[in-house]
Amino acid sequence: MDIKKVVQNVYDKVKGIDDKGNLASYIPELGNVNPDFFGVHISTIDHLNFGVGNSSDKFSIQSIVKVLSLIMAYRLLGEELWNRVKVEPSGTAFNSLIQLEVENGIPRNPFINAGALVIADILISNLRYPKEDFLNFVKKLSNSKEIRYSERIATSEKNVGYRNAALCNLIKSFGNIENNPSEVLDFYFNLCSLEMSCEDLSNLFLFLANDGFTLGDKQQILTRSQTKRINALMQTCGFYDESGEFAFKVGLPGKSGVGGGIVAVHPKQYAIAVWSPKLNEKGNSYKGVRFLEEFTTETELSIF
Numbered sequence: 001m002d003i004k005k006v007v008q009n010v011y012d013k014v015k016g017i018d019d020k021g022n023l024a025s026y027i028p029e030l031g032n033v034n035p036d037f038f039g040v041h042i043s044t045i046d047h048l049n050f051g052v053g054n055s056s057d058k059f060s061i062q063s064i065v066k067v068l069s070l071i072m073a074y075r076l077l078g079e080e081l082w083n084r085v086k087v088e089p090s091g092t093a094f095n096s097l098i099q100l101e102v103e104n105g106i107p108r109n110p111f112i113n114a115g116a117l118v119i120a121d122i123l124i125s126n127l128r129y130p131k132e133d134f135l136n137f138v139k140k141l142s143n144s145k146e147i148r149y150s151e152r153i154a155t156s157e158k159n160v161g162y163r164n165a166a167l168c169n170l171i172k173s174f175g176n177i178e179n180n181p182s183e184v185l186d187f188y189f190n191l192c193s194l195e196m197s198c199e200d201l202s203n204l205f206l207f208l209a210n211d212g213f214t215l216g217d218k219q220q221i222l223t224r225s226q227t228k229r230i231n232a233l234m235q236t237c238g239f240y241d242e243s244g245e246f247a248f249k250v251g252l253p254g255k256s257g258v259g260g261g262i263v264a265v266h267p268k269q270y271a272i273a274v275w276s277p278k279l280n281e282k283g284n285s286y287k288g289v290r291f292l293e294e295f296t297t298e299t300e301l302s303i304f
């Protein structure tokens with residue numbers, strides 16, 4: 001099978017569809033992005049690297065960063081981490097407050113905002129220079145040295161981040177945030193503002209398809225068991241209350257962000273990243289989901 005040809009054909013087909021979605025304009029700066037951007041990049045274990053469209057343009061990865069912050073916290077704390085955040089799908093929107101009240105401030109999983117705020121808190125407690133140390137970790141994992149936070153996007157979100165502030169304060173009231181909530185929020189908004197391209201993302205996430213080892217210099221980032229667990233979490237929780245539907249349609253572990261990016265992993269085979277900024281009502285890229293659905297159907301390269 002010619003993977004490049006399939007990627008190109010599916011890209012051409014999905015590019016033309018009418019995506020009825022909306023930009024994530026609740027973060028004002030994300031409302032200014034050109035809605036027609038569309039890029040895809042695939043990286044395989046046997047060293048195929050192929051991109052189409054806006055595959056090397058940087059965009060705001062938003063919640064995709066939650067996988068990277070989780071990985072960094074997991075390396076620092078090991079299994080103790082799961083005392084602070086659970087590993088169950090939430091079935092609720094990414095910014096929901098509802099379960100926290102009845103579940104004593106322990107978030108359902110690390111990929112909803114509540115869980116990612118707890119992970120941000122853990123990183124602040126364990127790193128000397130959280131923003132710099134995290135950025136260096138991401139740069140070390142990827143081949144690109146050109147990765148940075150967008151101050152413009154972080155500030156734009158911070159100015160209207162009332163809901164995340166509510167989440168952080170509620171968790172703090174239950175004792176599951178150690179640091180000052182304003183410091184945790186500032187770090188969290190910076191994490192979400194990280195800018196990467198589809199090419200950066202698929203190259204970086206490839207170690208999750210490779211038992212936790214980077215492909216080039218064979219560094220071990222996670223143990224095999226930890227890698228399995230991160231992939232399991234992406235499978236069950238990566239798309240908020242659309243996680244079931246994503247598994248049903250696409251059949252790959254993955255993670256989305258409200259910047260319109262999605263990265264997905266096929267253990268032992270490949271990583272793929274898609275970017276198209278218009279979102280469906282669950283906050284996931286409309287064309288991104290559609291592309292991946294057509295791609296795994298055509299190639300039969302889903303995990304099921």
Ligand code: GLN
Nearest residue numbers: 062063094113192257258
């Ligand atoms: N920064 C965004 C928020 O907290 C991330 C949400 C997302 O990408 N789903 O609202």
